Amino acid sequence: PSVPRLEHHTLERIETVWLGLATVIALLLFTSVLASFLSGTIPSLSGEGGHQLTGVAKGRLDPKDIASTPFATPGLRENPDGTLEAFVVAKAFAFDPPVLRVPAGRPITFHITSADVMHGYQVEGTNINVNVIPGQVASFTTTFRYTGTRSAVCNEYCGTGHHNMIGRVIIEA
Numbered sequence: 517p518s519v520p521r522l523e524h525h526t527l528e529r530i531e532t533v534w535l536g537l538a539t540v541i542a543l544l545l546f547t548s549v550l551a552s553f554l555s556g557t558i559p560s561l562s563g564e565g566g567h568q569l570t571g572v573a574k575g576r577l578d579p580k581d582i583a584s585t586p587f588a589t590p591g592l593r594e595n596p597d598g599t600l601e602a603f604v605v606a607k608a609f610a611f612d613p614p615v616l617r618v619p620a621g622r623p624i625t626f627h628i629t630s631a632d633v634m635h636g637y638q639v640e641g642t643n644i645n646v647n648v649i650p651g652q653v654a655s656f657t658t659t660f661r662y663t664g665t666r667s668a669v670c671n672e673y674c675g676t677g678h679h680n681m682i683g684r685v686i687i688e689a
């Protein structure tokens with residue numbers, strides 16, 4: 517008799533409250549995932565690196581339009597105003613260019629897109645780690661503070677060759 521007893525209708529009320537909370541949380545999660553996809557990129561700024569990630573832009577690009585964009589000739593390019601941009605195309609199961617040469621100490625804006633399915637682009641030892649979603653362009657600006665060779669790996673399962681989808685970034689003085 518020392519245990520307090522809850523009336524049946526009280527239990528129902530508590531259940532209703534928790535059901536409501538669970539529904540709200542599920543809706544919030546769904547909305548945030550949807551918003552991330554719609555905004556063009558889902559960056560995860562993890563890991564330690566000798567460089568800074570200064571921004572993530574958004575963009576869209578239909579894979580069949582790649583040929584009429586700078587992605588048609590991927591790689592590093594220097595603009596007339598002296599800024600550097602790197603264009604990378606991910607496709608099953610390689611990155612184009614497979615070896616990207618970049619200078620250390622200068623801001624470089626990366627643009628990465630997929631020609632087919634969803635891939636990832638993660639540069640070992642840095643905080644570069646983006647989803648590469650077909651139809652979208654993942655963009656970010658970074659400055660490498662060191663020289664050397666780093667692996668660029670696909671970290672989204674994309675098919676039978678996923679584990680072989682490894683490129684290289686060579687950072688030169």
Ligand code: CUA
Nearest residue numbers: 670672674678
């Ligand atoms: Cu591309 Cu995994």
